[in-house]
Amino acid sequence: MSLKRRWSLLSELLRVDRQMSPLPCPGCGVEDRQRIWRQDRYFLRVDLSICRQCGLVHLARGLSGQAEERFYEHVYPRLMSLTSANLGSFRLMAGYRLQAIRDVIGMPERVLEVGAGMGFFLDACRAHGVREFFGLEPGAPQHSYLSGTLGLAGQVAHAPLTADSRFPFVPRLAVMFHVLEHLADPGAALRQLANALDPQGWLVIEVPDILADWRSLGLWQVHVSHRSYFSAASLSALLQRSGFTPWYISREAHGIYPGNLRVFARPTAGQTAPAVIEPAPVPLPGVADSIRAQIRPWSLRNGYPRAAVRLLRCAARG
Ligand SMILES: [Zn+2]
Numbered sequence: 001m002s003l004k005r006r007w008s009l010l011s012e013l014l015r016v017d018r019q020m021s022p023l024p025c026p027g028c029g030v031e032d033r034q035r036i037w038r039q040d041r042y043f044l045r046v047d048l049s050i051c052r053q054c055g056l057v058h059l060a061r062g063l064s065g066q067a068e069e070r071f072y073e074h075v076y077p078r079l080m081s082l083t084s085a086n087l088g089s090f091r092l093m094a095g096y097r098l099q100a101i102r103d104v105i106g107m108p109e110r111v112l113e114v115g116a117g118m119g120f121f122l123d124a125c126r127a128h129g130v131r132e133f134f135g136l137e138p139g140a141p142q143h144s145y146l147s148g149t150l151g152l153a154g155q156v157a158h159a160p161l162t163a164d165s166r167f168p169f170v171p172r173l174a175v176m177f178h179v180l181e182h183l184a185d186p187g188a189a190l191r192q193l194a195n196a197l198d199p200q201g202w203l204v205i206e207v208p209d210i211l212a213d214w215r216s217l218g219l220w221q222v223h224v225s226h227r228s229y230f231s232a233a234s235l236s237a238l239l240q241r242s243g244f245t246p247w248y249i250s251r252e253a254h255g256i257y258p259g260n261l262r263v264f265a266r267p268t269a270g271q272t273a274p275a276v277i278e279p280a281p282v283p284l285p286g287v288a289d290s291i292r293a294q295i296r297p298w299s300l301r302n303g304y305p306r307a308a309v310r311l312l313r314c315a316a317r318g
Helices: 008-019 065-079 084-105 120-127 140-148 186-196 232-241 284-295 304-317
Strands: 033-039 045-051 057-059 111-114 133-136 173-177 202-208 244-252 260-267
Touching: 008 065, 008 304, 033 284, 045 284, 065 304, 084 120, 084 173, 084 202, 084 260, 111 120, 111 186, 120 133, 173 186, 186 202, 186 232, 202 232, 232 244, 232 260
Parallel strands: 111 133, 111 173, 173 202
Antiparallel strands: 033 045, 045 057, 202 260, 244 260
């Protein structure tokens, strides 16, 4: 490997920093916010902020358009190295998720997964006898894995969710695991799924819970690819503005992620008597203080010193 290629990750990140620009709140499109934290774990100036309009914690600076596409194609895979240990834990998570969903809605049918990742959840559905399932996955390494190793090429399109996305059936269950927080316009994705789903169907979303105890992550919680940092309250509000009624919310302190939020929702048009959980709104200063207290920037375990070492290791790997 050439020396130039070996250290090119650092110049790529400098380029990313220059390409970043102010972006509106992904929840409401407004730019009225209070900054909580300036730099992410890659030392990029992301301006983690809280929206004074809708309460969503989000990055006020980020990438868009071709710069964002280039980032996900060339930089993101180098920052997120996959090992066989990762793959094994992804498979275990998939079985655990399927069981958690079965506990609430029974055995799913006609399953759509947006952001299928390595394909383990759809593989688990197939292993449990689900006959109709379909996925979308825009990432090339992920799609290559699910096609080659899991044999899911025919059931997973190599594409993101767009206004033109079509599915081979009317889904009864749509799932998005740790995807919504990456999207520039999560409300648009939710509205599209509300229209696509069977009126009696279900949506199950998992995201990191910004109001959980995530001190073990520290600075790792903040990174350029996560545009939104949801809580039960801000995600429920977004769902309600986007055609869904939140039905059941579960929080897991540990397991899939330090502070995992799983929300079950149903298309609003198909419901008459929602058993809604309406989380109490949390005051904005309380949210900002909680986040600042958990980042601990100078921690040797998960602060900037460790972030610098990890970045240099990633760069040296090429
Ligand atoms: Zn907002």
